[in-house]
Structures are given as structure tokens and as C-alpha cells.
Amino acid sequence: MGTKIIPASQFTTEELTDFYNETRVDYLVPMPMSVDVMAEYIHDFDVDLDISPIVQDSETGQFLGLGMLGVRGENTWVTRLGVSPASRRRGAGASIMDSMLEASQKMGTKKTILEVIKNNTPAQTLFEKNSFTKTRELLVLRRAPMRPPLSPEGHIAWLYRKDALKALRSYPHHLTWINALKSMENASMFQGFHIELKDGTRGWLVYRHKKHSITHFVFHTERGNPVKMARNILLYLHLQYHRMDAYAENIFADDPHLPAFFDLGYFEAFRRIEMIRDIKI
Structure with a gap:
């Protein structure tokens, strides 16, 4: 399967919300978002849509997955990374991560930060392969x-x-x-x-x-x-x-x-x- 990466800035907030929710339908901890919540999230957490990737099938244009990259000074933050259930284990997640790490390196950032739900083993394995190390546990109450x-x-x-x-x-x-x-x-x-x-x-x-x-x-x-x-x-x-x-x-x-x-x-x-x-x- 061939893939292509398109900047999230080329899509509407409504489309990004639909994409994101598609990746979370069977998630370990479901966290659906409304359009208003998505817009607030992008604004409040300094998500740069120009370097946030949407991955599609290069032949059909079918949505496969997305990631969002927050940017603040010398740090970047990987968030909302997800792959649609039908497209998993086909390399889309790795493509998304590679795109965001490449964007971070081009900007000369010193650290890239992310959070992963505990016991989400596939995601944690992907991050560890990309040289992320655990720092601490965080509770959601x-x-x-x-x-x-x-x-x-x-x-x-x-x-x-x-x-x-x-x-x-x-x-x-x-x-x-x-x-x-x-x-x-x-x-x-x-x-x-x-x-x-x-x-x-x-x-x-x-x-x-x-x-x-x-x-x-x-x-x-x-x-x-x-x-x-x-x-x-x-x-x-x-x-x-x-x-x-x-x-x-x-x-x-x-x-x-x-x-x-x-x-x-x-x-x-x-x-x-x-x-x-x-x-x-």
C-alpha cells in the first residue's frame, strides 16, 4: 500500500474532527471530540497544522491516520496520533511519527514530548523504537x-x-x-x-x-x-x-x-x- 502525507492545514476543522474520531472508535480509552473542542485544542496547545500530518492511501485517497504537532520554542509535542482501525499494522503509524520527528528536526528543536496511555503497548513500542524514553506516570482523575x-x-x-x-x-x-x-x-x-x-x-x-x-x-x-x-x-x-x-x-x-x-x-x-x-x- 502506498501512502501520501498531506498537511492538516489543508483540511477543515470539521474534517479533522471526523478523522480523529475515526481513529478512536475502538481506542483503549475512547476520547471523542466535537468540532468546537478540536478547535480549542488546536489553539490552546499551539498545534501547528502546517506540519501536522494526515496520511492517505496514495491511490484511493482514503484516510489512514493523523498526528498533531504542538510547537513551543525549542520543544515539540506529539499528540492526537491515531490510525483508523482498518489501516493498522500497515505502516501508517510509523509514517506519521517519521513525519513529525522530521519536522521537529528541521526546526532545530531540542526535545519532542508525548504522552501515551499506560498499557497501550503497540503505541509505546512505536515510541521506544523512535528513541523516546519514559519519564513519569501521570494520573487522569x-x-x-x-x-x-x-x-x-x-x-x-x-x-x-x-x-x-x-x-x-x-x-x-x-x-x-x-x-x-x-x-x-x-x-x-x-x-x-x-x-x-x-x-x-x-x-x-x-x-x-x-x-x-x-x-x-x-x-x-x-x-x-x-x-x-x-x-x-x-x-x-x-x-x-x-x-x-x-x-x-x-x-x-x-x-x-x-x-x-x-x-x-x-x-x-x-x-x-x-x-x-x-x-x-
Whole structure:
């Protein structure tokens, strides 16, 4: 089977959404997207459609697979990579990956980053063949809409967009692509809270407020007990948004705030593995 690669920029957002959803119909963790969500994803995560490949059969023009490449400075991010079920194990995935790595190298980027769902062995094998190495596990947590049974302690202040971005700029650790400062700068409806408890524990939470959900949480404890800080700030958050789903992506598996999530009724939906490739290899 011969294939050809066409830049994603030559297709409409509607077409890209249909392509993507076709690759996810039997996925390990189904994640269908609407047209509006796809457009937001491309914008917020700096996806460059000119170097994001769509792979087609060179004779029939049939869609085989796609990948998207985010670009920020010296780093690129592989995302939404998928092959239609009927076209798997025929080299389309390798062609997509080769195209994105070649584009990354031409730009002189230093690192290419991606995330793969844990136990997605075929995808992980493809990435390892391309010199990606595992760095850490990331949790995706969910919580159904419900009002918390308790009220929070401490003094809590809203952080509106400007102050929430200022807090995130002070974050001392590396964040994944979707929770990074640039993603939050690109996003609409970004805000947070600062809390100080009587024992001196203090910290903040920033998050994205979407139409039907609250997402993309980043916590930081400035002083004191991280579980106590996170528990109280989550209580306050869910009092404000008790009718909304909560979706916390890419929480580090060793995050000290993690027990507070489970105390408030979150459950682990699945895990991702972050992988990085040094372009100099």
C-alpha cells in the first residue's frame, strides 16, 4: 500500500474532527471530540497544522491516520496520533511519527514530548523504537457533580486571570504541555484560589472553567501540609461548582496533594506515561 502525507492545514476543522474520531472508535480509552473542542485544542496547545500530518492511501485517497504537532520554542509535542482501525499494522503509524520527528528536526528543536496511555503497548513500542524514553506516570482523575458534605476551613481568596497566571509563573516544578503556563495563557476562563489556614498552611489552586466542567488543575503548597491545603481548597471549589464534572489531567503519580482528591470523591480514570526524545539522538 502506498501512502501520501498531506498537511492538516489543508483540511477543515470539521474534517479533522471526523478523522480523529475515526481513529478512536475502538481506542483503549475512547476520547471523542466535537468540532468546537478540536478547535480549542488546536489553539490552546499551539498545534501547528502546517506540519501536522494526515496520511492517505496514495491511490484511493482514503484516510489512514493523523498526528498533531504542538510547537513551543525549542520543544515539540506529539499528540492526537491515531490510525483508523482498518489501516493498522500497515505502516501508517510509523509514517506519521517519521513525519513529525522530521519536522521537529528541521526546526532545530531540542526535545519532542508525548504522552501515551499506560498499557497501550503497540503505541509505546512505536515510541521506544523512535528513541523516546519514559519519564513519569501521570494520573487522569474524574469526579461526578455533587455538593461536598463539609465546608472548608481557612481564608480563601479568588485568583482571577491575572493573579492566577502570576501564581502559575511561580510554580517551581515542570508541568506537562496541557497544564503549562503557555496553555493557560492561551485558554479562556482561567482562574484559581489562594488559601491560608490557621496553622499557617497556605497555597493555591489554578484551573480552567469550561461550559460544563472544571479542568486542568495545578496545585502548589507554599507552606505547611499539602493534603490539608488541597482538601480545603477542593471543598471550596466544589461548593462553587457542585453541578459540574471535574476532570483533573496529568496529576503526577507522586503529587503530595493526591490523597485530597480521593477524600473528595475523585477516582482514577486512567494513567498516561510521559515520554521524551532528545532530538540530538
